Amino acid sequence: MKSAVSAVPMKDRILEAADALFYGQGIQAVGVDAVAAQAGISKRTLYKHYPSKDELVAAYLARRTGQAIPFEGPPVEQILGLFDGLAKWFGSKRFRGCAFVNAVAELSGERQHPAVGVASEHKARRLAHVQALLQQLKVEEPALLAEQLMVLFEGAVAVSMVRGGDPQVAASAREAACVLLRHAGVALGRDARDSAR
Structure with missing residues (x-):
């Protein structure tokens, strides 16, 4: 039986971690290593989904645009x-x-x-x-x-x-x-x- 964490798609796990860290601590203060650790994955795995921190930051904000309550x-x-x-x-x-x-x-x-x-x-x-x-x-x-x-x-x-x-x-x-x-x-x-x- 899969754990709740592993059942979450990898991109969502990464973005949830990025959201908590970037919004909570700031984009410049948080490195990719910290996001990978928060998501419980390797930095290499993170880079497979988001080849750069710039792309990760953009994806984090794009995810937030969809969370606005209509x-x-x-x-x-x-x-x-x-x-x-x-x-x-x-x-x-x-x-x-x-x-x-x-x-x-x-x-x-x-x-x-x-x-x-x-x-x-x-x-x-x-x-x-x-x-x-x-x-x-x-x-x-x-x-x-x-x-x-x-x-x-x-x-x-x-x-x-x-x-x-x-x-x-x-x-x-x-x-x-x-x-x-x-x-x-x-x-x-x-x-x-x-x-x-």
């Missing part, structure tokens, strides 16, 4: 749901900021690094998703409002990180998002403000 429901609920999700994340013990921003910051000066491209694409997809939701709501300038909402979202992550994972930051960002949405003519309902608390 929000269902009307457009307004989906937009505000992004901010509601932040409150839970900020309050968790594992919160270390945005993995994508952290990676780009660590790899500053390496704009051609494949991980930077993955991070940029992830942020662009989220922005496009919010813009599409705003188009459904028929706001006048969906591109501008989407950009403003994402600045609030990303800013909340940065501020909460500096404050050691403060969930109140998410509530403040959500309230500011409500102000922007109302200003754009979006009807939010009476409990939109209270539901963030």
Whole structure:
């Protein structure tokens, strides 16, 4: 009978180890040896699946893009749901900021690094998703409002990180998002403000 560890596909084992180490300790601080040890494999086996650390870092971030929780429901609920999700994340013990921003910051000066491209694409997809939701709501300038909402979202992550994972930051960002949405003519309902608390 296979153990739970050996039943996990090798690439998944490697990426789980990379995720724990890169997000927890930082990309530059963690070598391939540490990832291999965490995965319980040899460095040679790791290199069979990911021929370079650069490829491993890009794959680690690409895996995270697929872990974003999709929000269902009307457009307004989906937009505000992004901010509601932040409150839970900020309050968790594992919160270390945005993995994508952290990676780009660590790899500053390496704009051609494949991980930077993955991070940029992830942020662009989220922005496009919010813009599409705003188009459904028929706001006048969906591109501008989407950009403003994402600045609030990303800013909340940065501020909460500096404050050691403060969930109140998410509530403040959500309230500011409500102000922007109302200003754009979006009807939010009476409990939109209270539901963030």
